[in-house]
Each structure stands twice: as C-alpha cells, then as structure tokens.
Amino acid sequence: MRRSAAPSQLQGNPFKKLKFIPPGRSIPSPDEENTKMSPDVKLFEVVASKNTFLQLQNNPRICSLNLPTEGNAREVNHGHNYSGKHCSKASVMATLDPPHTVHSAPKEITVSKGQEEEEPDSLVKYFSVVWCKASKKKHKKWEGDAVLIVKGKSFTLKDLEGKDIGRGIAYKFKELEKIEEGHRVMIGGKEVEVMGIISPDDFNSGRCFQLGGGDPAISSSSQVAKKCFSNPFKSVCKTSSKENRLNGFQDCKPRHDPNAPNSLVMSRPDSNHQWTFNKNCFPIVDVVIDPHLVYHLRPHQKEGIIFLYECVMGMRVNGRCGAILADEMGLGKTLQCISLIWTLQCQGPYGGKPVIKKTLIVTPGSLVNNWRKEFQKWLGSERIKIFPVDQDHKVEEFTKSPFYSVLIISYEMLLRSLDQIKNVKFDLLICDEGHRLKNSAIKTTTALISLSCEKRIILTGTPVQNDLQEFFALIDFVNPGILGSLSSYRKIYEEPIIISRQPSASEEKKELGEKRAAELTCLTGLFLLRRTQEVINKYLPPKIENVVFCRPGALQIELYRKLLNSQAVRFCLQGLLGNSPHLICIGALKKLCNHPCLLFNSIKEKEYSSTWDGNEEKSLYEGLVDVFPADYNPLMFTEEESGKLQVLMKLLAVIHELRPTEKVVLVSNYTQTLNILQEVCKRHGYTYTRLDGQTPISQRQQIVDGFNSKYSSDFIFLLSSKAGGVGLNLIGGSHLILYDIDWNPATDIQAMSRVWRDGQKHPVHIYRLLTTGTIEEKIYQRQISKQDLSGAVVDLTKTSEHIQFSVEELKNLFTLHESSHCVTHDLLDCECTGDKDGTGDSLEKFPISRNCQLGPHHQKSNSLKPLSMSQLKQWKHFSGDHLNLADPFLEKIRENVSFFFQNITNQSTAI
Ligand SMILES: Nc1ncnc2c1ncn2[C@@H]1O[C@H](COP(=O)(O)OP(=O)(O)OP(=O)(O)O)[C@@H](O)[C@H]1O
Numbered sequence: 001m002r003r004s005a006a007p008s009q010l011q012g013n014p015f016k017k018l019k020f021i022p023p024g025r026s027i028p029s030p031d032e033e034n035t036k037m038s039p040d041v042k043l044f045e046v047v048a049s050k051n052t053f054l055q056l057q058n059n060p061r062i063c064s065l066n067l068p069t070e071g072n073a074r075e076v077n078h079g080h081n082y083s084g085k086h087c088s089k090a091s092v093m094a095t096l097d098p099p100h101t102v103h104s105a106p107k108e109i110t111v112s113k114g115q116e117e118e119e120p121d122s123l124v125k126y127f128s129v130v131w132c133k134a135s136k137k138k139h140k141k142w143e144g145d146a147v148l149i150v151k152g153k154s155f156t157l158k159d160l161e162g163k164d165i166g167r168g169i170a171y172k173f174k175e176l177e178k179i180e181e182g183h184r185v186m187i188g189g190k191e192v193e194v195m196g197i198i199s200p201d202d203f204n205s206g207r208c209f210q211l212g213g214g215d216p217a218i219s220s221s222s223q224v225a226k227k228c229f230s231n232p233f234k235s236v237c238k239t240s241s242k243e244n245r246l247n248g249f250q251d252c253k254p255r256h257d258p259n260a261p262n263s264l265v266m267s268r269p270d271s272n273h274q275w276t277f278n279k280n281c282f283p284i285v286d287v288v289i290d291p292h293l294v295y296h297l298r299p300h301q302k303e304g305i306i307f308l309y310e311c312v313m314g315m316r317v318n319g320r321c322g323a324i325l326a327d328e329m330g331l332g333k334t335l336q337c338i339s340l341i342w343t344l345q346c347q348g349p350y351g352g353k354p355v356i357k358k359t360l361i362v363t364p365g366s367l368v369n370n371w372r373k374e375f376q377k378w379l380g381s382e383r384i385k386i387f388p389v390d391q392d393h394k395v396e397e398f399t400k401s402p403f404y405s406v407l408i409i410s411y412e413m414l415l416r417s418l419d420q421i422k423n424v425k426f427d428l429l430i431c432d433e434g435h436r437l438k439n440s441a442i443k444t445t446t447a448l449i450s451l452s453c454e455k456r457i458i459l460t461g462t463p464v465q466n467d468l469q470e471f472f473a474l475i476d477f478v479n480p481g482i483l484g485s486l487s488s489y490r491k492i493y494e495e496p497i498i499i500s501r502q503p504s505a506s507e508e509k510k511e512l513g514e515k516r517a518a519e520l521t522c523l524t525g526l527f528l529l530r531r532t533q534e535v536i537n538k539y540l541p542p543k544i545e546n547v548v549f550c551r552p553g554a555l556q557i558e559l560y561r562k563l564l565n566s567q568a569v570r571f572c573l574q575g576l577l578g579n580s581p582h583l584i585c586i587g588a589l590k591k592l593c594n595h596p597c598l599l600f601n602s603i604k605e606k607e608y609s610s611t612w613d614g615n616e617e618k619s620l621y622e623g624l625v626d627v628f629p630a631d632y633n634p635l636m637f638t639e640e641e642s643g644k645l646q647v648l649m650k651l652l653a654v655i656h657e658l659r660p661t662e663k664v665v666l667v668s669n670y671t672q673t674l675n676i677l678q679e680v681c682k683r684h685g686y687t688y689t690r691l692d693g694q695t696p697i698s699q700r701q702q703i704v705d706g707f708n709s710k711y712s713s714d715f716i717f718l719l720s721s722k723a724g725g726v727g728l729n730l731i732g733g734s735h736l737i738l739y740d741i742d743w744n745p746a747t748d749i750q751a752m753s754r755v756w757r758d759g760q761k762h763p764v765h766i767y768r769l770l771t772t773g774t775i776e777e778k779i780y781q782r783q784i785s786k787q788d789l790s791g792a793v794v795d796l797t798k799t800s801e802h803i804q805f806s807v808e809e810l811k812n813l814f815t816l817h818e819s820s821h822c823v824t825h826d827l828l829d830c831e832c833t834g835d836k837d838g839t840g841d842s843l844e845k846f847p848i849s850r851n852c853q854l855g856p857h858h859q860k861s862n863s864l865k866p867l868s869m870s871q872l873k874q875w876k877h878f879s880g881d882h883l884n885l886a887d888p889f890l891e892k893i894r895e896n897v898s899f900f901f902q903n904i905t906n907q908s909t910a911i
C-alpha cells in the first residue's frame with residue numbers, strides 16, 4: 001500500500017511574529033489572541049508548543065511556514081529536484097520573549113544626518129521595535145512595527161516592508177550599544193521602543209520582516225489574500241442537516257480500496273485542517289487515486305499528484321490552495337492534472353464528499369484539443385464530461401448545461417467570454433503554459449484573477465525562477481498575497497538577491513543575498529514543484545544531438561562581406577545611429593545565413609516600399625543587389641546558394657534512404673524561411689505538413705494527429721517553433737532539424753523536446769544547423785557562454801530586442817571568420833584537433849547546475865537546459881575532414897560541413 005503520511009504533526013509554525021502592541025496594553029496569551037482573530041486569519045495562525053518549536057529549530061529542512069513533517073513530505077520529497085527540500089533553517093525568532101510592558105524612560109540620542117560613515121568592525125545588532133513620531137504625550141500612539149539595525153554608532157530603521165524609514169548616527173552611540181529590550185530611545189526624530197532582539201539569522205533570511213513572519217495573511221498588503229480565503233469546501237460540501245449527515249455517514253467508504261497492492265492514497269488531513277474544514281464532523285475517508293490511472297503513472301507523476309492534492313487542499317500551507325507545477329517539458333503535467341481533477345471530482349477526505357464540481361482549464365489555443373485527447377486517452381469518454389471550446393462549441397453551451405464538469409478554453413477565448421465564464425462557479429483553475437501570467441498587469445492575468453476560484457494551478461515547463469519579478473507575479477497569482485506586496489518583496493528579497501549576484505558585492509551582501517534567496521526558495525518550495533527530464537530518461541529511447549557547422553556558399557560569403565562593410569554596420573559600431581540599428585543589421589545577416597534570396601526579397605521590398613523611412617536600412621542594403629547575378633530571380637533560388645540548405649537537403653535524402661519509415665520535424669522561427677523549406681520539399685517530392693502562426697487553431701491538433709499517426713504519409717512536419725510549438729507532442733517524428741537559431745535558448749529547447757518525449761519509439765536524432773564563422777555561431781556561443789556566467793534568463797518571450805550589446809560585443813557579432821572550421825571549437829580551449837570521437841566523456845558524468853537567480857539550491861537541471869561551454873567540451877568533436885564518422889547520417893553530409901559536435905544520451909541502444 002502506498003500512503004503518504006499524515007501532514008504535519010508539528011501543527012503549524014511556532015513562529016512568534018512580532019505583534020504591534022500599543023504601550024500599556026498587556027500581552028494577550030496566544031490562545032486569547034487566537035480566539036479574537038477572524039477565521040481567515042486563523043487559517044494562518046499557528047499553535048506554538050515548546051516541543052515543536054525545538055524540533056523546528058533543530059531541523060534544517062523546516063522553514064517559516066507551516067510545513068509538512070518529514071514523514072509527510074517523504075513521498076514527495078524523494079523526487080530528484082523537489083524544490084521544497086532545500087528549506088533553510090527554522091525561522092523562529094527564538095530569542096524573543098514576550099515584549100515588555102514596563103518601559104524605561106526614553107533617552108534622547110542626538111542624530112546628525114550628515115555623518116553616515118559606518119563602523120566596519122563593530123558588531124551589528126538587530127531589534128524589533130515599535131515607533132512613533134517624537135512627542136511629549138504621555139500615552140504614545142505607536143505608528144507601527146519596525147526593525148532597528150545598530151552597527152556601532154550608526155543605525156537604520158526599516159519598516160516591515162523593508163523600506164528605510166530612519167537612518168543616522170548617534171553622538172551618544174554608547175546608548176545604542178547598550179540598547180536592550182524595553183528601552184525607549186529617540187532616534188532620527190522618532191521615538192522607538194525596543195520590543196525584542198532579532199537574531200542575525202532571522203534578519204539575514206528576511207524572516208523578521210512582514211513576509212518571513214509566516215503569517216502573511218494578516219499583513220496589510222495582502223488584502224487580496226484575505227478576500228479570497230474562504231472555505232475551499234464550501235461550494236461543494238454544503239452545510240448539511242443532521243439527516244444529510246447521517247446519510248452521508250453511511251456511504252463513507254473510500255471509492256477505491258486503499259489497501260490494495262499499489263494503491264495510491266492521499267495524505268489524510270491533520271487535526272488543524274479538520275478543525276477548519278470539517279465543521280460537520282464527517283468521518284475521514286481515504287482519498288484513493290483510481291487504480292486505472294495508477295497503473296499508468298510514472299513514479300514522479302504519483303509524487304506530483306500527491307503534491308498537487310496537498311496544495312489545492314490547503315494542506316501544505318495553511319489555507320493556501322495554489323500550486324505551480326513546473327516540471328520540465330514532456331514529463332506529463334497534463335496527466336497529473338487529469339488524475340487530480342478526476343480524483344477531486346469524485347472523492348474528498350470528509351465523508352467522501354467530492355471536493356470540486358467544475359474545473360476551468362485555460363491553455364494556449366493550439367493545446368485545447370490536446371487536452372481533450374489526453375482526457376480521452378487516460379479516462380475514456382464516459383468517466384468525465386469535458387467541454388473544449390472551439391468555433392463549433394461555444395461557452396454558452398457549457399454554462400447552460402449541468403452535464404459538463406470541465407471547461408477547456410484558450411487564453412484568447414477566455415478574454416472574449418469572460419462575462420459568461422464569471423457566471424460559473426469554478427472550484428479549480430488550471431493555467432497551462434502559465435508562465436504567460438508572469439505579468440500581473442496584462443489582461444489575461446487580471447481576467448483570471450477576477451475569477452473567484454482559489455484552487456489555482458499554474459503549469460509550465462519553462463523555468464520560472466530566473467526573473468524575480470516575474471516569479472513574484474506567478475506566486476502571487478496562485479497564492480495571492482503570500483509574499484506580501486510587490487514593493488516589500490522587492491526590498492526584502494529581490495534587491496538583496498540581485499545585489500549579492502553582482503561581482504563587486506561585498507561578502508556581507510553576498511551572504512545576505514544568499515540567505516534571502518534560500519528563504520524565498522524555502523517559502524515557495526512548499527507549493528512549487530519542478531522535476532527535470534532525467535526522471536523519465538529511462539523510459540525514453542536514445543537521443544543523438546548534433547551541432548552541425550555548415551560551410552557558407554560563395555554568394556553568401558560575398559554578400560556577408562559587403563554587409564559588414566556597409567555604412568550602417570560601421571556607424572553602428574561607432575554608436576552613431578539611434579533606433580537600435582544593430583537589430584536591422586543582425587536581421588539581415590541572419591536572413592542571409594538562411595538563404596540569400598531572403599535578403600534579396602528584403603532589399604527589393606524596401607526599394608519599392610513607399611514608406612522607406614529607414615536611412616539605416618538604406619545604407620545597409622546599398623550596392624548589395626549588384627552582388628547578386630543580374631538576372632537573379634528569388635523564386636528560382638538554388639540550394640547551392642545556402643550552405644545550410646545544401647546540408648539540409650542531403651540530410652533529408654539520407655534519412656529518407658536509410659530510414660524510410662521515419663519522419664522529420666523541420667523547425668524554423670521564420671515564416672519566410674519555412675516557405676523556402678516548403679518549396680524544396682515540393683521540388684524533391686517529399687510529402688509534408690505545416691504548422692505555423694497562421695494555422696487556424698481549430699486545425700492544429702488535426703495536423704499534429706495526422707503526422708503522429710502511423711498511417712500518415714507525411715515525411716516532414718514544417719514547424720514554426722515560436723508561433724505554435726509550445727506544448728505540442730510530435731512523437732511521430734524521430735529526426736528534428738533546427739534550421740535557424742534563436743537568441744533565446746528556451747525557444748530551441750522547446751522545439752527539441754517536441755520529439756524526445758514519452759511515447760517516442762525510435763532513437764531521436766537532433767540536428768542544429770549553424771553557418772560556420774557567421775553570426776549564427778556567435779548567437780550559439782552567446783547562448784552557451786551565458787550559462788557559464790550566471791544562468792541568464794531563460795524565457796520564451798525574451799527576444800533580441802531585450803538584449804543589450806556593448807560595442808565590443810557588436811564588433812564580435814559583426815565579424816566573419818572565414819578561415820576557421822569552427823569558431824566555437826576554437827573558443828573551447830580544447831586540445832583535440834577535431835577527432836575527439838570515441839571516448840569523449842558522456843555528458844551524464846558531468847552534473848551541471850545552472851544557477852538561477854534563486855541560487856544554487858533551487859534547481860539543478862541536467863538535460864533540458866541550455867548547454868554551457870564546459871559541457872560542450874565534453875561532447876564528441878569531429879572536423880568535417882574526419883576520416884571515420886561512425887554516424888551514417890553525418891557521413892553523408894560531411895562534404896558541406898566544416899565541423900560537428902555530437903552528444904548521445906541513453907547511449908545503450910543508440911543509432
Ligand atoms: N505515464 C505515462 N505513460 C505513457 N505516456 C505518458 C505518461 N505520462 C505522459 N505521457 C505522454 O507523454 C506526452 C507528454 O505529456 P504532456 O504533454 O503532458 O507533457 P508536459 O509536461 O505538459 O510537457 P510540455 O511542457 O511540453 O507541455 C503525452 O503524449 C502524454 O500522453
């Protein structure tokens with residue numbers, strides 16, 4: 001039997017948050033305070049017992065909020081990268097006695113604003129204080145809590161949002177040195193009373209501020225949070241009469257046998273949860289996942305379901321019902337959610353009553369039908385009634401019918417039908433590819449926030465921790481207010497973390513940033529789960545990845561030189577032009593690498609365009625037409641004109657010849673390039689299908705299904721990765737060719753993981769084509785070298801417009817290396833001469849950690865992350881002239897290739 005142990009025996013957090021206590025008022029006992037709080041607030045209140053307090057203190061895995069115990073987390077925790085396990089030390093303000101109520105007389109300390117130098121060697125002390133403006137009134141009206149930092153004779157007063165509200169130097173700094181609990185002092189025009197001492201650890205982790213206090217719901221900044229916390233069961237488990245209750249008691253049996261072998265049983269609610277949510281005292285019933293589903297589930301998926309269940313039931317963080325499932329691409333997030341929905345819709349821990357009735361799934365348009373198919377695949381069509389919205393099935397139909405329980409809708413359609421959707425009471429909201437909600441100001445986010453559904457799940461395969469502000473938006477979406485207000489979050493977490501990552505940061509700042517990052521990781525790790533590709537590697541066939549450096553054609557080289565000599569590029573390097581001219585130059589070079597005819601078309605287009613306003617573009621294209629043959633016709637382009645196209649055609653030919661039953665996914669980020677690729681497919685009689693931004697959403701799944709079907713005659717799937725690739729399953733193809741490179745490694749990774757995923761039967765071959773010595777190599781180098789540095793932001797929405805280039809970088813970008821076989825290899829500092837074939841250490845031996853902004857704890861991903869220079873060094877390296885290429889596909893294209901990198905994952909049965 002598989003049962004996840006009961007949630008926290010610790011019963012919440014014994015954290016003693018500093019409470020603002022007006023002078024003269026006696027301190028209420030914890031119990032007294034508890035009873036006076038509103039039910040909402042009580043959800044976050046904790047039972048402080050001395051024993052649990054000590055346990056927490058000694059347990060480095062437990063962090064500020066109410067945590068599951070070791071036992072409870074065990075099921076979930078043994079996932080490889082389960083983020084929750086990196087909790088920092090217990091955030092207990094251990095040293096705090098109840099604040100004194102006997103006050104010593106205030107002592108005046110004179111402050112001089114000008115003198116702000118600090119005493120570097122002196123000890124730093126931290127105090128929790130209350131403050132008010134200096135006055136002679138006997139009965140003070142304290143204005144708020146604050147944190148006082150005393151370092152030698154200088155002090156800083158910060159409010160609980162982390163903002164400085166006073167700063168200065170005391171002449172009588174001896175007073176500051178002697179400061180202790182109960183003291184009242186005048187500093188910086190404010191009267192301050194010391195309520196307690198804060199340990200350096202609590203300050204460094206940020207726990208002493210509002211957010212770390214473990215009780216965010218009672219902060220003033222979390223109005224949203226307060227508002228939406230209601231009983232998560234209210235909607236479905238109506239308060240029942242005695243009669244109902246008795247009836248209920250009779251059929252209180254688990255839906256499936258919890259004692260059957262391999263059964264997957266959810267955690268039982270702890271007494272705290274029962275107290276809050278089981279007002280009718282229903283008996284506790286085991287919630288057991290349908291064995292039909294369990295049979296198919298991978299171990300990480302079982303853990304994921306337990307995690308999601310505990311999150312949405314409010315068992316992981318008291319009263320918070322949100323979760324982020326950020327498993328890497330292809331790990332089956334869809335199945336985990338389907339299992340959750342099916343379970344909650346039929347079962348519940350209290351009297352077996354279902355927890356949810358209606359679920360809303362919002363997803364990119366191209367995936368609406370994929371969700372339908374997945375429901376069908378795992379649950380058949382009888383168990384659950386789903387309603388995917390498309391042009392023939394309007395939202396009204398769903399709202400009018402009690403028949404359907406799951407609405408699947410695209411983000412775009414959601415905005416259009418918001419009013420109708422608001423009329424439905426949804427109990428669970430799932431946002432697929434939910435990283436798009438990273439900006440709380442955008443319409444989609446505000447629309448979704450306006451739905452009063454508190455069980456919210458974000459699904460995303462993209463790492464979300466790299467941009468701390470976006471991270472905040474996602475967290476705040478699923479668990480509103482849990483990190484306080486944006487401004488306090490910035491002060492307490494973002495600023496110290498970012499400062500600590502700067503190379504010039506002092507040791508002190510580094511330490512502070514690391515601790516804050518660890519605390520943030522710990523807080524969010526309770527409801528954010530990310531596992532990496534490794535967990536399913538063993539179910540997947542081998543993957544052979546190749547980076548192929550293609551020699552440019554003669555016309556390409558000539559045009560390239562001319563472009564680099566243009567006035568526009570020269571001005572650009574001198575910083576003489578405004579308006580991001582470098583982007584125009586980069587765009588032209590990239591087009592040229594794909595095929596010279598694309599550049600030709602752009603020149604002609606500009607020539608005939610009446611809105612020719614860009615001087616830069618004019619000077620860039622000047623004289624270029626003369627390089628083309630006089631009768632050049634772009635429609636009659638040839639393969640020889642482009643190095644990459646030549647390689648591509650040979651590659652397609654050899655795949656067709658050696659693996660006649662296998663299929664190819666051919667990816668470009670540009671529609672115009674896809675047109676060219678489509679044209680060559682036609683010329684060679686290759687059958688193809690195509691999906692790009694223009695493909696109507698209603699047709700997308702059909703196209704994908706057609707290609708994946710074993711009866712399909714299509715040899716090639718032409719895919720515009722950016723426009724429609726996210727989340728697609730293209731397991732019908734076992735060869736994937738990336739024809740061009742994007743600045744953002746995430747775009748390429750997204751594309752690559754379309755074929756190497758569950759269900760793939762053949763070894764997967766991936767080819768990334770780059771034109772030797774050109775800007776494509778530079779972009780590739782940028783992708784990988786950035787990883788070595790800092791774990792640059794990996795996000796699909798980041799484009800070259802977001803990239804700032806220094807003049808040095810631009811110089812490098814605008815250089816053509818004509819004599820090198822592979823500039824990237826030259827940079828690797830590798831001693832091989834392009835013959836490192838056999839024994840190259842496999843990548844798997846070199847665990848890599850990509851630092852994200854949350855620091856090294858947060859996630860260690862080894863496979864679906866952008867490669868780094870040091871890893872690339874471990875790949876096999878072959879020059880095009882290498883004699884014995886064991887790979888028959890590479891062998892056929894070597895003539896046009898100057899260099900290869902190759903890496904094989906799951907090698908045993910490769911090729
Ligand atoms: N346990 C399983 N056994 C067999 N196939 C599975 C299993 N779990 C998932 N799959 C299949 O794996 C494929 C990928 O799953 P899914 O689309 O849910 O991935 P994902 O995590 O959402 O990835 P992405 O981030 O790319 O959207 C699907 O075809 C799905 O049916």
Ligand SMILES: [Mg+2]
Pocket residue numbers: 333334432727
């Ligand atoms: Mg998905």
